[in-house]
Amino acid sequence: MYRRFLNDADYLGVITAEALAQMTRGNADRFAQAEESAEMSIIENLSENYEIEQELNKGKYIAEHDRRITFPVGAFIYLEGRIYEVIRSISGYKVPSTLAYWEEHVELxxxxxxxxxxxxxxxxxxxxxxxxxxxxxxxxxxxxYKFGDIRIPMVEGWFEAATTEWLPIEYNLWEVVSFNGAFYTLMKLDEFDNNINPFDSLCWGAIADYDPAYNDYELEEHEYVVYDGRVFYPGLDVNADMPIVGHNIAQNDPRNYNIKKHMVRLAIYELTKLIAPNNVSAVRLKDHEESMKWLNDASKLRLNPQIPRKLAEDNKPVTDWQLSTFQTDYDPYKNPWLT
Structure with missing residues (x-):
C-alpha cells in the first residue's frame, strides 16, 4: 500500500475544497495515484545528489494518533487532520496478558x-x-500491530490476582472468588453473611471484563478486571494519555516545505489529467512547468532545495561531475603545466 507524503489539507492552499472534491469524485484512491506519480518525478530528479528518500519518509511515516501506541518525545502524529509534534511522551493503554509474548534472547x-x-x-x-x-x-x-495486539517487550501493566472458588467461610475485604463462572470481590463487611452466595449478597460485587475503551482505571490493588478468564489488577498506570495541545503535543510539521509545495502542484496536475487529459487549465500547466524546472535546477545544483546532500565515501557531498588536472607542480612561482 502506498504511503502518502501529503494530506488532503495540503491541497487547500492551491485549490478550493469544492474543486478538489470535483477532481476526486469522492474516490480517495485518486490522491494516492496522483501523488505516487508526482513522487516518482521528484525522486528521478533529486535522488542522485540528495537524500530525497529520507525527506519523503518524514511525511510518509507520520502516524495517526492511536490509543494503543506509546509515542516518544520528538515523534509526529496526525490528530484531527493536523500534524503535531510530541513534546511529552504519550503512553498507550496496556492490556492484561495471560501469555509470555517475549523472552530475553541469550546467545553467545x-x-x-x-x-x-x-x-x-x-x-x-x-x-x-x-x-x-x-x-x-x-x-x-x-x-x-496487524494482529491488533501490541506487546512491548517486558512491559507489563497488570498483575494477576489470586482467586478461589466460593465457599461459605469467612473472607477478608477485597478477596476474589469465583461463583457460577463469574468473579466477585468482597466490597464491604457490614452485614456480611458468609452463607449467602456472591450472586445474592449485596456485600459482593461482580468484577467486570476488561474494556480497552474505558480509560479511567485507578491504580488500586482492588481495581479488578477479568481478562481471558483470569482476574487482574493494575501495577502501574494502564490508561492511555490523552493528547493535549500545549501539554504533550505542539503543532509542527517536519516535512520539507519545497518538497510539499512542488508535490502538491505536480499531484494536482496529475489529478486534472485523470479527469480531462486534453483540457488541462493554463494555470495547472504553468505550475507543472515551474515545478519541473525547479526540480531540474535542483538536480543540477543550480539552487539549494534545503534537502541534505548525499555523501560519498570521503564524507563529502557527491557531485555529478569531476575535474581532472594534469598539473605536475603546485608551486605558484612555476608554470604548473610544464613537464
Missing amino acids: NFDIGNTARYSQFGTYYVGDIVAHNGVAYICKEENG
Missing part, C-alpha cells in the same frame, strides 16, 4: 547491532528476534 557471540529494532507498528511471529533498549528479545507468541 550474538551481535545485537545488526538486529532489527522493535517497533510498535511491526508484526511479529514466533522466533523473531528484536532489539529493545539495548537488549535482544525473542518472540514466543504472535503479536503486533
Whole structure:
C-alpha cells in the first residue's frame, strides 16, 4: 500500500475544497495515484545528489494518533487532520496478558547491532528476534500491530490476582472468588453473611471484563478486571494519555516545505489529467512547468532545495561531475603545466 507524503489539507492552499472534491469524485484512491506519480518525478530528479528518500519518509511515516501506541518525545502524529509534534511522551493503554509474548534472547557471540529494532507498528511471529533498549528479545507468541495486539517487550501493566472458588467461610475485604463462572470481590463487611452466595449478597460485587475503551482505571490493588478468564489488577498506570495541545503535543510539521509545495502542484496536475487529459487549465500547466524546472535546477545544483546532500565515501557531498588536472607542480612561482 502506498504511503502518502501529503494530506488532503495540503491541497487547500492551491485549490478550493469544492474543486478538489470535483477532481476526486469522492474516490480517495485518486490522491494516492496522483501523488505516487508526482513522487516518482521528484525522486528521478533529486535522488542522485540528495537524500530525497529520507525527506519523503518524514511525511510518509507520520502516524495517526492511536490509543494503543506509546509515542516518544520528538515523534509526529496526525490528530484531527493536523500534524503535531510530541513534546511529552504519550503512553498507550496496556492490556492484561495471560501469555509470555517475549523472552530475553541469550546467545553467545550474538551481535545485537545488526538486529532489527522493535517497533510498535511491526508484526511479529514466533522466533523473531528484536532489539529493545539495548537488549535482544525473542518472540514466543504472535503479536503486533496487524494482529491488533501490541506487546512491548517486558512491559507489563497488570498483575494477576489470586482467586478461589466460593465457599461459605469467612473472607477478608477485597478477596476474589469465583461463583457460577463469574468473579466477585468482597466490597464491604457490614452485614456480611458468609452463607449467602456472591450472586445474592449485596456485600459482593461482580468484577467486570476488561474494556480497552474505558480509560479511567485507578491504580488500586482492588481495581479488578477479568481478562481471558483470569482476574487482574493494575501495577502501574494502564490508561492511555490523552493528547493535549500545549501539554504533550505542539503543532509542527517536519516535512520539507519545497518538497510539499512542488508535490502538491505536480499531484494536482496529475489529478486534472485523470479527469480531462486534453483540457488541462493554463494555470495547472504553468505550475507543472515551474515545478519541473525547479526540480531540474535542483538536480543540477543550480539552487539549494534545503534537502541534505548525499555523501560519498570521503564524507563529502557527491557531485555529478569531476575535474581532472594534469598539473605536475603546485608551486605558484612555476608554470604548473610544464613537464
